[in-house]
Amino acid sequence: MKELTQLNIDGILSDEQTAAINEHEKNKPLSVHWELRTLLYLGILLFTSGIGILFYLNIDTIGHQAILALIAVLCIGSFYYGYKNKLPYAHEETKHPSPFFDYVVLLACLLFGIFIAYIQAQYNVFGLHYGIAIFFPTILFFICGYAFDHKGVLSLGITGLAAWAGLSITPLNLLQNNNFSDTSIIFSCISIGLLIAGFAMYSDKKNIKKHFGFSYNNFAANILFIATLAALFGQPYKLISVLFLAAISFYYIKYAIEQHSFLFLLLSVVYSYIGLTYCIFSFIPLNGEILLLGFFYVAASCAGIILFFINYKKILHIKK
Amino acid sequence: MIAYDPSFLRNSSIVKKSKQWYSKQLISPEQMNNILKNYTTGFYSPNLFIKIGLFIFTFIAIAAAVGFYSLFFVLLGVNAQTGFFVFTCLLFSVACVFLLEYFIKNKKVYRAGVDECLLYSALGFVFTAIGIFIDNGFEPSENALLFCILALPFLIAAIVRYADRFVTLVLAVCLYSIFFLSLLKLGEIAKLIMPFALMIISIPVYFFAIKQKQKESLFHWKKCIEVFEWLALIIFYLAGNYFVIREASIAFFDMHLSEGENIPLAFIFYILY
Numbered sequence: 001m002k003e004l005t006q007l008n009i010d011g012i013l014s015d016e017q018t019a020a021i022n023e024h025e026k027n028k029p030l031s032v033h034w035e036l037r038t039l040l041y042l043g044i045l046l047f048t049s050g051i052g053i054l055f056y057l058n059i060d061t062i063g064h065q066a067i068l069a070l071i072a073v074l075c076i077g078s079f080y081y082g083y084k085n086k087l088p089y090a091h092e093e094t095k096h097p098s099p100f101f102d103y104v105v106l107l108a109c110l111l112f113g114i115f116i117a118y119i120q121a122q123y124n125v126f127g128l129h130y131g132i133a134i135f136f137p138t139i140l141f142f143i144c145g146y147a148f149d150h151k152g153v154l155s156l157g158i159t160g161l162a163a164w165a166g167l168s169i170t171p172l173n174l175l176q177n178n179n180f181s182d183t184s185i186i187f188s189c190i191s192i193g194l195l196i197a198g199f200a201m202y203s204d205k206k207n208i209k210k211h212f213g214f215s216y217n218n219f220a221a222n223i224l225f226i227a228t229l230a231a232l233f234g235q236p237y238k239l240i241s242v243l244f245l246a247a248i249s250f251y252y253i254k255y256a257i258e259q260h261s262f263l264f265l266l267l268s269v270v271y272s273y274i275g276l277t278y279c280i281f282s283f284i285p286l287n288g289e290i291l292l293l294g295f296f297y298v299a300a301s302c303a304g305i306i307l308f309f310i311n312y313k314k315i316l317h318i319k320k
Numbered sequence: 321m322i323a324y325d326p327s328f329l330r331n332s333s334i335v336k337k338s339k340q341w342y343s344k345q346l347i348s349p350e351q352m353n354n355i356l357k358n359y360t361t362g363f364y365s366p367n368l369f370i371k372i373g374l375f376i377f378t379f380i381a382i383a384a385a386v387g388f389y390s391l392f393f394v395l396l397g398v399n400a401q402t403g404f405f406v407f408t409c410l411l412f413s414v415a416c417v418f419l420l421e422y423f424i425k426n427k428k429v430y431r432a433g434v435d436e437c438l439l440y441s442a443l444g445f446v447f448t449a450i451g452i453f454i455d456n457g458f459e460p461s462e463n464a465l466l467f468c469i470l471a472l473p474f475l476i477a478a479i480v481r482y483a484d485r486f487v488t489l490v491l492a493v494c495l496y497s498i499f500f501l502s503l504l505k506l507g508e509i510a511k512l513i514m515p516f517a518l519m520i521i522s523i524p525v526y527f528f529a530i531k532q533k534q535k536e537s538l539f540h541w542k543k544c545i546e547v548f549e550w551l552a553l554i555i556f557y558l559a560g561n562y563f564v565i566r567e568a569s570i571a572f573f574d575m576h577l578s579e580g581e582n583i584p585l586a587f588i589f590y591i592l593y
Contacts, residue, residue, distance in 0.1 A: 002539070003333055003338075007334065012355060013347070021341055262366075262370050266370065296384075302377045306378060310374075310432075
């Protein structure tokens, strides 16, 4: 307990207090909170995958209808629980006292999604109209997200919206699976991104569920930046893309400063750096001595960005 | 010894402890304010996301510097030899360490992404140099053993100076590898006793770590010693796990086991569980 003696010597803590704290340190219970949480999480994960495998191996004796019925019953049960225990709607953030509640709502929504996916995969209910199959859960997710004040369900809804508009997104998936060379995909991405960002700005102004802003903007920023970069790399409209990229980085850097959000600062800086570097290298021919200059530019600009991160509070005039 | 300002480190630990006591209401708000005012740290250790950004950009900058340097020699038409590569790696390693010292001294960075990236790069360059230097001169296991032994002093020096947890993990793995590879020299018997040897060696490592952790003189390296503590526990568990041993025997010792076939000495594990 070197810290304690130091404080005592420096005259900040009295002798009685030091003794009391010493007593507390000696007798305080050892926290196993995270260990238990991890075990619980692992247990749930293993249990559900075990159930899944069990069903999968015995599907011929159980039958699809039985599984669908089971999912439906669980889903309705969870929704009923959520509806019974729900807090009245408010524009502000409402925190449910029970930690159980959030999980049940999430489970209900996920089960509904699984239910729709299952009947579509097995019985092809919606035929080739995949849009409708995605549309129903999306609407439900948005309603539930607002009614139960649940960020996770809202994220599901945003994902569904984007999928409905013709792509499947989570930031990682967007990078791995989607081909961005097509103009129509880029345009739909940009319009969805603008729509989401605009809606986030609108609800922020009207003070409706302000804390959802992060979820909305996180999706919007990633999709807007990636689509714009794709347009810059693969399409002939270079100048417009550059201007648009500059505009969204300006918007999100401003947003980052307002919200004190370092994530958005990082996103804007990284994405605009990629765009800027692309521009510079597309203007100079890459051979011999000039490439040397290129390496010099990369090293120097990275050093510049590091200095920016270290001193950004001074540069952007943030007091805190 | 330690590169970071010791009084800052001490202050930050005092503030951290005080916040715990404050949340338990053992300290009054005025006292807490007093503590926050008196025990300041001048460290720059930013938010996690900024840290990630700094790490990435430091890494790109180092890569670009290497590219700049090598392209320069390519353009000059230098016919590179092994010695040149080793020299280059060591040169960059020294440069990284110099930059690291500069940043710690003048910019007061502490776990800020920049310092970690520079440290890992410096070590990476040294390891590459060692790898080129050894150049597969011996048997594979001998090469690995030689590599671990040559890397050891650099790892220890890095931990003594910068007390980094990830480097400590690498050091611990390196030490265990040395133990593993030198025990292999015993021949066939080594393959049978390996699990028990790893379990037995983990016991003193664990108790030694627990004892060293209490020492006031090793205050700055407490977190590093904890790495040894939990790694010893994990190795102790894994070395005694039948599934791990079975798969590891197939992977490392070229044992050909068909499905359901037991490894030698399997009955001991059945009795143990």
